[in-house]
Amino acid sequence: MAWAADGWLLARVLRSPSAVAGLDAAGWTDLLAIARAEQLIGTLAFRLNGLDLPPSVVRILADARASADHGRTLALWEAEAARRVLAPLGVPAVLLKGTAFVAAGLLAGEGRSIGDLDILVPRDSLDVVEQALLAAGWEWVKPDPYDDAYYRQWMHELPPLIHRDRDRMIDVHHTILPLTARITPDATALLRDSVELSPGLRTLSPNDMLIHAAAHLFADGDLAGGMRNLWDVHCLVSEHGTAGLVQRAELHGLAHEASRALRLAAALYGEGSALSWADRLYLRRLTARDGWGRRTRPVLRQAFYIRSHMLRMPPAMLARHLWTKWRGGGAGPQTG
Amino acid sequence: MRHVFTVRIGPVGFRVGSDWRAPIEQLTDLYAGYPQPEDGVPDFTVRLFARRPWRRVVRPSVMIGGDYILPDAAPLPLAQGLLAAEMGMNLQMALGQRRYLLLHASAVERDGRALLMTGVSGAGKSTLAALLSHRGWRLMGDEFALLDPQTGLIHAFPRLVSLKNQAIGVVERAVTGARFGPLLAGTPKGDIRHMVPDAAAVAAMAIPAAPALLLFPSFGHALAARDVPVSEAFVRLTQASTNYVAMGERGFGALTRLVQAIPAQAIDYPDTDQAIAAVDAAWAAL
Numbered sequence: 257m258a259w260a261a262d263g264w265l266l267a268r269v270l271r272s273p274s275a276v277a278g279l280d281a282a283g284w285t286d287l288l289a290i291a292r293a294e295q296l297i298g299t300l301a302f303r304l305n306g307l308d309l310p311p312s313v314v315r316i317l318a319d320a321r322a323s324a325d326h327g328r329t330l331a332l333w334e335a336e337a338a339r340r341v342l343a344p345l346g347v348p349a350v351l352l353k354g355t356a357f358v359a360a361g362l363l364a365g366e367g368r369s370i371g372d373l374d375i376l377v378p379r380d381s382l383d384v385v386e387q388a389l390l391a392a393g394w395e396w397v398k399p400d401p402y403d404d405a406y407y408r409q410w411m412h413e414l415p416p417l418i419h420r421d422r423d424r425m426i427d428v429h430h431t432i433l434p435l436t437a438r439i440t441p442d443a444t445a446l447l448r449d450s451v452e453l454s455p456g457l458r459t460l461s462p463n464d465m466l467i468h469a470a471a472h473l474f475a476d477g478d479l480a481g482g483m484r485n486l487w488d489v490h491c492l493v494s495e496h497g498t499a500g501l502v503q504r505a506e507l508h509g510l511a512h513e514a515s516r517a518l519r520l521a522a523a524l525y526g527e528g529s530a531l532s533w534a535d536r537l538y539l540r541r542l543t544a545r546d547g548w549g550r551r552t553r554p555v556l557r558q559a560f561y562i563r564s565h566m567l568r569m570p571p572a573m574l575a576r577h578l579w580t581k582w583r584g585g586g587a588g589p590q591t592g
Numbered sequence: 593m594r595h596v597f598t599v600r601i602g603p604v605g606f607r608v609g610s611d612w613r614a615p616i617e618q619l620t621d622l623y624a625g626y627p628q629p630e631d632g633v634p635d636f637t638v639r640l641f642a643r644r645p646w647r648r649v650v651r652p653s654v655m656i657g658g659d660y661i662l663p664d665a666a667p668l669p670l671a672q673g674l675l676a677a678e679m680g681m682n683l684q685m686a687l688g689q690r691r692y693l694l695l696h697a698s699a700v701e702r703d704g705r706a707l708l709m710t711g712v713s714g715a716g717k718s719t720l721a722a723l724l725s726h727r728g729w730r731l732m733g734d735e736f737a738l739l740d741p742q743t744g745l746i747h748a749f750p751r752l753v754s755l756k757n758q759a760i761g762v763v764e765r766a767v768t769g770a771r772f773g774p775l776l777a778g779t780p781k782g783d784i785r786h787m788v789p790d791a792a793a794v795a796a797m798a799i800p801a802a803p804a805l806l807l808f809p810s811f812g813h814a815l816a817a818r819d820v821p822v823s824e825a826f827v828r829l830t831q832a833s834t835n836y837v838a839m840g841e842r843g844f845g846a847l848t849r850l851v852q853a854i855p856a857q858a859i860d861y862p863d864t865d866q867a868i869a870a871v872d873a874a875w876a877a878l
Binding site for chain 1: 593605607609629630631632633634635637639657658659660690691838839840842
């Protein structure tokens with residue numbers, strides 16, 4: 257290979273699958289390891305389906321597609337399980353992220369790896385929703401009272417619950433950013449303009465889906481999983497365009513984040529974009545992965561990790577939080 | 593990574609990278625008779641690395657990483673680097689394999705038909721597979737039997753045979769001329785020594801076999817044998833499969849067809865001679 261492999265190798269191939277024509281065995285090996293590490297192997301498998309590829313690669317990608325198909329079935333079943341609990345309460349389940357993409361049959365859902373079920377409900381129904389889920393077999397994951405109280409007071413979601421039979425996690429959100437963040441998205445508008453898929457199941461509007469991905473990436477997280485998030489953004493833009501996006505993002509206070517998401521998604525997967533120096537720093541962080549699937553650029557990673565916490569809470573609170581977590585032996589980039 | 597080893601075991605290609613030379617040299621030596629991954633593209637990557645850079649040299653301990661990882665896996669001392677590599681490869685299979693239903697079983701073949709032996713750790717599946725492979729059977733593997741959901745055939749996965757504790761001496765005495773790896777004393781699973789499958793097992797590893805008999809051996813009891821009903825065999829195999837749930841409907845279908853197609857027997861045995869005799873008897877009765 258002429259270049260040292262990093263996330264850009266995966267981005268180039270997702271952007272134009274014909275780029276695999278230049279790959280030798282070592283290049284394929286790097287590409288597959290990076291795609292697995294970024295949880296984009298299923299997406300890659302769908303993107304390259306039907307191309308003339310080496311037999312070993314054909315088999316590996318066929319396995320990845322089968323795995324993604326199975327994950328899709330599980331995700332949709334979990335959404336249905338949540339719908340059945342919420343329906344008697346008169347609360348629709350607004351699906352978020354991966355489950356929403358597959359339930360709505362969106363491009364972003366093709367091959368997507370899906371972990372937890374994320375749903376959005378009105379804040380004033382949180383208590384009844386929580387009680388109904390507990391009665392239906394979900395249980396607490398976090399036994400630590402500090403964590404539990406922290407979630408309830410400051411987070412945008414209930415502490416995570418896990419179903420005792422199916423071993424699947426549910427995150428019940430009431431908005432899309434922590435209450436400690438400086439930005440306050442309009443949760444009422446998110447719910448009001450959500451789109452019905454079938455009775456009792458909804459998704460956010462396409463623009464809100466994109467804004468949620470941007471909020472998750474740039475206003476909350478340390479950019480872990482960012483290549484996958486920006487692939488979601490890229491797919492949403494290519495299917496729904498960006499009409500009304502700017503006004504909508506301003507409504508939620510997330511205009512900067514949404515436009516950064518568009519620029520970076522275009523740089524990675526689209527036609528490119530004019531980038532600021534900060535954008536380039538983000539891209540260096542997002543593509544920090546080597547051909548063994550290892551994380552690279554540790555200093556930059558640490559900087560973004562610290563930044564994510566500074567965004568999430570005011571300094572005094574952050575100091576208190578980190579002190580509590582440190583005494584408990586938990587906090588750090590490894591666990592984050 | 594600094595040191596790299598690649599190999600194909602049965603239908604599965606691996607790439608192992610290491611911060612240290614020693615585990616890679618041992619792998620290269622013990623797997624010398626094996627082919628390379630098809631097209632040069634391995635199915636899975638394993639990484640053996642130091643948690644911190646200085647731990648490469650100061651009290652070196654081997655962390656196991658790769659495409660698929662268990663978050664809480666404890667590191668091993670460098671002297672057990674070979675074991676770490678083997679565990680890393682098994683881990684990729686257990687967590688990432690989706691083409692075949694994995695049965696935690698040993699498998700040997702005769703006349704194109706496979707005998708599967710499964711049971712808890714210490715039941716004797718590795719020992720029996722190693723001994724049978726010295727008595728005219730082809731060793732297909734001692735850890736995983738690969739069941740193809742499409743064909744119902746068993747594919748070989750003849751990695752190094754992992755002998756533990758008393759089994760090491762038993763097999764060393766019985767299998768003359770076999771090659772063994774270094775003795776790894778005091779591992780989390782006790783003493784371990786790897787046996788290299790014979791050349792015939794490696795040469796034939798791409799040839800699958802039709803399953804013919806399923807045995808549940810159990811060491812340390814008076815000799816006894818009983819037929820195992822289909823329902824019990826099914827449940828015991830779901831527990832003995834690391835990817836049954838992840839395979840979804842394909843796994844259910846494959847396992848249902850397997851237990852309906854072949855007889856299953858539980859065999860208690862006090863020593864290996866009686867076990868071999870019981871296996872021969874069960875095979876002859878097919």
